[in-house]
Amino acid sequence: MATIQPIAGELxxxxxxxxxxxxxxxxxxxxxxxxxxxxxxxxxRIAQHITQNREDAEDVMQDAFxxxxxxxxQFQGNSKFYTWLVRIAVNESLMRLRKRRTGRMVSLDxxxxxxxxxxxRDLADWDPDPEQNYSQTELGEILRKTIQGLPPxxxxxxxxxxxxxxxxxxxxxxxxxxxxxxxxxxxxxxLQLRERLSRYFKRRKASTSSGGxx
Amino acid sequence: xxxxxxxxxxxxxxxxxxxxxxxxxxQEHLHGCDHCEVTLSTTRKTIQIYRSHExxxxxxxxxxRLHAAIMARCKKGC
Numbered sequence: 001m002a003t004i005q006p007i008a009g010e011l012x013x014x015x016x017x018x019x020x021x022x023x024x025x026x027x028x029x030x031x032x033x034x035x036x037x038x039x040x041x042x043x044x045r046i047a048q049h050i051t052q053n054r055e056d057a058e059d060v061m062q063d064a065f066x067x068x069x070x071x072x073x074q075f076q077g078n079s080k081f082y083t084w085l086v087r088i089a090v091n092e093s094l095m096r097l098r099k100r101r102t103g104r105m106v107s108l109d110x111x112x113x114x115x116x117x118x119x120x121r122d123l124a125d126w127d128p129d130p131e132q133n134y135s136q137t138e139l140g141e142i143l144r145k146t147i148q149g150l151p152p153x154x155x156x157x158x159x160x161x162x163x164x165x166x167x168x169x170x171x172x173x174x175x176x177x178x179x180x181x182x183x184x185x186x187x188x189x190x191l192q193l194r195e196r197l198s199r200y201f202k203r204r205k206a207s208t209s210s211g212g213x214x
Numbered sequence: 215x216x217x218x219x220x221x222x223x224x225x226x227x228x229x230x231x232x233x234x235x236x237x238x239x240x241q242e243h244l245h246g247c248d249h250c251e252v253t254l255s256t257t258r259k260t261i262q263i264y265r266s267h268e269x270x271x272x273x274x275x276x277x278x279r280l281h282a283a284i285m286a287r288c289k290k291g292c
Binding site for chain 2: 126
């Protein structure tokens with residue numbers, strides 16, 4: 001009856017990155033440039049989401065690519081190059097975050113006890129095309145501000161899983177979390193974002209409302 | 215099916231990771247529950263909006279700096 005296909009155990013053709021990594025190992029630096037170009041945007045985005053700081057994100061991206069280059073011998077083909085790379089970038093990002101928040105523990109496990117958003121409260125439907133009510137700049141502000149309000153562990157799970165399109169298993173492997181932990185964070189991240197975006201995107205009624213918005 | 219049970223399966227429904235039988239049960243709940251219908255549609259929209267908008271543009275020159283750093287590292291022995 002079940003239609004969910006098992007992912008593991010099937011023989012898959014080698015990922016194209018494997019050939020690039022082999023070329024780099026053979027001394028071809030241009031192959032590494034290809035890998036950088038392929039993943040620089042995603043890595044920068046992840047670093048921004050975790051550190052919330054542009055300078056830190058730039059440093060993280062540079063350090064992560066350099067570190068990956070130096071440690072390439074340690075990369076084993078049993079995981080994707082990208083997930084291996086992201087793991088380095090996540091660790092670098094957390095280190096930066098710790099430096100900025102001296103004296104405070106920073107890990108992907110922090111702040112996960114929050115119940116906010118676990119039960120939807122704002123159940124007003126949204127405009128059919130809520131983005132149309134805002135300029136690109138305004139929309140970017142809203143989306144950044146909204147996701148910044150989430151705990152780092154939620155932001156990064158949402159980004160890897162929903163924006164980058166990694167599978168739940170890859171996200172778990174990348175972050176060193178269990179699959180149930182990723183699932184739990186993803187659900188709460190999605191619901192919290194939805195709840196917060198509702199403030200901006202819900203259908204505007206012509207009648208008076210108690211909210212008193214401008 | 216209660217709303218709490220529906221919510222527990224929300225991610226699997228969005229990610230299309232449910233059996234046909236469970237999907238039918240979830241659909242049945244949706245037909246009679248506006249709240250869950252709204253939660254599902256707006257959560258889907260949330261994901262779609264974040265997926266389709268790049269929030270952080272890479273600073274110009276970063277790629278060049280990175281390339282230079284890698285080349286410098288390589289000269290030390292790669």
